[in-house]
Structure formats: structure tokens, C-alpha cells
Amino acid sequence: MEKTQIIFRKGNNVILRPVEEADIPLFQKWMNDPEITQYIRAIMPVSLAEERSWFDRVSKSASDKVTLALVDIATNQLIGTIGINNIDFRAGTATTGTVIGDKKYWGKGYGTEAKMLLLEFAFNELNLRKVYSDVFAYNKRSLAYANKCGYVEEARIPKHFYRKGRYWDKVILAVYRKPWEELWKKYSKLKKK
Ligand SMILES: CC(C)(COP(=O)(O)OP(=O)(O)OC[C@H]1O[C@@H](n2cnc3c(N)ncnc32)[C@H](O)[C@@H]1OP(=O)(O)O)[C@@H](O)C(=O)NCCC(=O)NCCS
Numbered sequence: 001m002e003k004t005q006i007i008f009r010k011g012n013n014v015i016l017r018p019v020e021e022a023d024i025p026l027f028q029k030w031m032n033d034p035e036i037t038q039y040i041r042a043i044m045p046v047s048l049a050e051e052r053s054w055f056d057r058v059s060k061s062a063s064d065k066v067t068l069a070l071v072d073i074a075t076n077q078l079i080g081t082i083g084i085n086n087i088d089f090r091a092g093t094a095t096t097g098t099v100i101g102d103k104k105y106w107g108k109g110y111g112t113e114a115k116m117l118l119l120e121f122a123f124n125e126l127n128l129r130k131v132y133s134d135v136f137a138y139n140k141r142s143l144a145y146a147n148k149c150g151y152v153e154e155a156r157i158p159k160h161f162y163r164k165g166r167y168w169d170k171v172i173l174a175v176y177r178k179p180w181e182e183l184w185k186k187y188s189k190l191k192k193k
Contacts, residue, residue, distance in 0.1 A: 121176045
């Protein structure tokens, strides 16, 4: 159970807050789980020491990244992590990535809500112009939730990744401020105060 509720952004079902040292064991568990790593670039085993050094990097303020933990409001449990990476203020671009590590939360709208909150920060506070993500072509859930947040396919690099014994396309999705703003207006109406 979370002890003190730290809130960076709050939706109806999910809170985004800074990552904390106590999150490290769950992050390590998720980053070694093949059901999760099949969808992300990291495939090597992750030791506690490595997870700690990742935490040391992302928990310090940096000009090119923001890393947050996802907490389910109903249970106050840590369920995943979300981040803005590769921030390039000159180009007005960045990438985003999300891992809901607690698999029982997949497909229940938490990712969409968290990404909408993150994009609000990216566009309205960081003044970014375009946010993009790389997705493995077989990650249908990720493609679907990104589309719901306004991302569209910008490019497809054929047979770019090797996973599950074969090559797969890399899908590059991007969302721009204007189309996202239209979705945010609708989302804000549903958002509890
Ligand atoms: C990808 C991820 C962040 C999405 O978050 P989520 O909370 O599961 O997604 P949501 O529930 O908000 O939206 C998922 C959408 O995909 C749909 N979906 C679920 N499974 C699907 C499937 N197998 N095929 C197609 N669509 C699917 C859902 O129906 C939902 O759309 P709907 O609300 O219109 O019905 C989360 O599933 C996750 O962390 N997965 C493992 C790691 C990962 O893939 N990270 C992203 C790497 S690019």
C-alpha cells in the first residue's frame, strides 16, 4: 500500500507520481517478465543492481526526460510506469513509453488515461509539438491505445525488429498538438474534478 499520496497528475482512475525507491522491486519484476518484455525493447535479464541504477538515472531531474509511476486510485497500488524521453526542445519533439506491469490492469483504459494526462503535460507545459512512439507491429493493444490518444501511423520500417524467432515491422506513431487538443476537450468533460 502507498503510504503518502504524492500526486503529479490525477485522472479518474490513475495517478501519475514521481518514481520512488520502494518501487524498484516491482519494476525489476516487470522488466524480467517475458509477457511484458515481448512488447518492449529491453530483453536482457535485469538485476536488482541494474534496476537501481536505472532508478538513479530517472529519479533525478533531467532536461530530456520525465519518468513517472502509475498508481491505481481505487487500490492505491503501483501498476506501472510511463515516461517522456528524448525531449528535443529545439525540434519540439519527444518519445513516450508506457509499461503497465500489473497485467490484470491491461485493456481497462488505464493506459489511455495515463497517456492523455502525460500528453497534457507534454503539450501544455513542455510546449512540445509532436510526440512519437515506436511500436512492434504485433502489439495490437499498444497500437489501439495510442490511436485512442490521437497517435497516427507516420511510418513503418519493414522487418526492423527480431523477436519470437522472426523479423517484425517497426511502426512509428505520432501525435500532434491540434488533434490531441480535440480529444483532450472530450476527455476533460469526462474528468472528475
Ligand atoms: C500498451 C499498454 C500501455 C496499453 O494500456 P492499456 O491500459 O492496456 O490500454 P487501454 O485499455 O487504455 O486501451 C487498449 C485498447 O486496446 C484494445 N485492445 C486490447 N487488446 C487488444 C488486442 N489484442 N488487439 C487489439 N486491440 C486490443 C482495447 O479494447 C482498448 O481499446 P477500447 O477501449 O477501444 O476497447 C498496456 O497494455 C501495457 O503496458 N502493455 C504491456 C507493455 C507494452 O506493450 N507497452 C507499450 C510498448 S509500445
